[in-house]
Amino acid sequence: MKILFYMPNAEAAAWLHDFARALPEADLREWQPGDTAPADFAVVWRPPRDMLAGRTDLRAIFNLGAGVDAILALEREQPGTLPANAQLIRLEDSGMAPQMAEYVTHAVLRYLRRFDEYQTLQREGRWQVLDPHPRETFTVGVLGLGVLGAHVAQAVAAFGMPVRGYSRSARPVECITTFAGAAQFDAFLDGVKVLVNLLPHTPDTADVLGARTFSRLERGAYLINVARGAHLVEADLLDALASGQLAAATLDVFREEPLPAGHPFWQEPRITITPHISALTLREESVAQIAEKMLALERGEAVGGVVDIERGY
Ligand code: NDP
Ligand code: OXD
Numbered sequence: 001m002k003i004l005f006y007m008p009n010a011e012a013a014a015w016l017h018d019f020a021r022a023l024p025e026a027d028l029r030e031w032q033p034g035d036t037a038p039a040d041f042a043v044v045w046r047p048p049r050d051m052l053a054g055r056t057d058l059r060a061i062f063n064l065g066a067g068v069d070a071i072l073a074l075e076r077e078q079p080g081t082l083p084a085n086a087q088l089i090r091l092e093d094s095g096m097a098p099q100m101a102e103y104v105t106h107a108v109l110r111y112l113r114r115f116d117e118y119q120t121l122q123r124e125g126r127w128q129v130l131d132p133h134p135r136e137t138f139t140v141g142v143l144g145l146g147v148l149g150a151h152v153a154q155a156v157a158a159f160g161m162p163v164r165g166y167s168r169s170a171r172p173v174e175c176i177t178t179f180a181g182a183a184q185f186d187a188f189l190d191g192v193k194v195l196v197n198l199l200p201h202t203p204d205t206a207d208v209l210g211a212r213t214f215s216r217l218e219r220g221a222y223l224i225n226v227a228r229g230a231h232l233v234e235a236d237l238l239d240a241l242a243s244g245q246l247a248a249a250t251l252d253v254f255r256e257e258p259l260p261a262g263h264p265f266w267q268e269p270r271i272t273i274t275p276h277i278s279a280l281t282l283r284e285e286s287v288a289q290i291a292e293k294m295l296a297l298e299r300g301e302a303v304g305g306v307v308d309i310e311r312g313y
Helices: 012-022 069-077 096-112 115-123 147-157 180-190 211-218 234-243 282-296
Strands: 002-006 028-031 041-044 060-063 087-089 140-142 163-167 177-180 194-196 221-225 244-251 271-273
Touching: 002 012, 012 028, 012 282, 041 282, 060 282, 069 177, 087 244, 096 115, 096 147, 096 194, 096 221, 096 244, 147 163, 147 194, 147 271, 163 180, 177 180, 234 244
Parallel strands: 002 028, 002 041, 041 060, 060 087, 140 163, 140 194, 163 177, 194 221, 221 244, 244 271
Antiparallel strands: none
16 A cells, blocks of 8 residues: 655654554655655645645545644635545544543633632732632533543543533533534523533634623633634633633634734733643554554445545534
């Protein structure tokens, strides 16, 4: 099998090494501009349009991440970029779900136990006991109940807070109250104290974290965005913090990454910033998952994680 690889950073060599070890029979090469030689599979992260456009040979494109928004943007901007006969396959968990659960539960518990406020008090040299938030009404709402969202919702529920989940289609998850579709969006939001975003970025979900959504939450709510920066209307977040509708936010993803110097988020003490690290793509797990799927496709078997291009995830 012939495999074409592209990753726009210095880690490419280590990935190629691990793929060669996992698939010793494969003919593996790193894509260079102008390379149009045949290949069966492509393994990519944020590929340039030229790598894929016009190819009729590829059977599958493996995306080195869970979110396929960057690659689908190429198709949306110029229809026909993605080879019509190639399946687009994304990573499914591959070690990201436990990381996401750690990140989100840490942020939720930090707000529940008011550690963010104790940090401020410490800086001011003040010894002051704050009334605890009641756990029974500290409702956590998780947008997106997919591979990551469902895992995160259950991890949070284990701490005893009421947890709700929202998805496109009805999706029962143990210990979680679930809501589905646009008709149930407001019912999902009403009274939520911590809103966690784990939706994919699609035309339907862009800007979902905006003034209207914030207005339905309990006053003094918290926002945790670990999905994509394009979900958040940045000015609406700053307004909601200024008005007290939101008390604080933890953001791992941004419209522009790295977050530019001078961006107002850097100076807002109620916003906690991390540099897109809530769930890192783990090389060993990802290579093993992709290699297994390639071998399954070679045997003519179906695999999971195939993206519905129309739906956008
Ligand atoms: P999945 O595709 O498994 O799950 C997506 C979920 O979102 C599904 O429950 C789906 O509903 C729901 N959904 C999609 N569109 C809508 C809509 N319009 N309305 C309501 N619900 C909708 O994705 P993952 O859980 O694997 O990943 C989620 C996202 O997390 C990724 O797309 C990526 O952007 C982000 N991510 C961020 C990382 C980071 O480090 N910050 C790392 C990894 C991922 P249904 O169940 O009905 O299909
Ligand atoms: C992903 C990501 O989508 O790392 O996997 O953001």
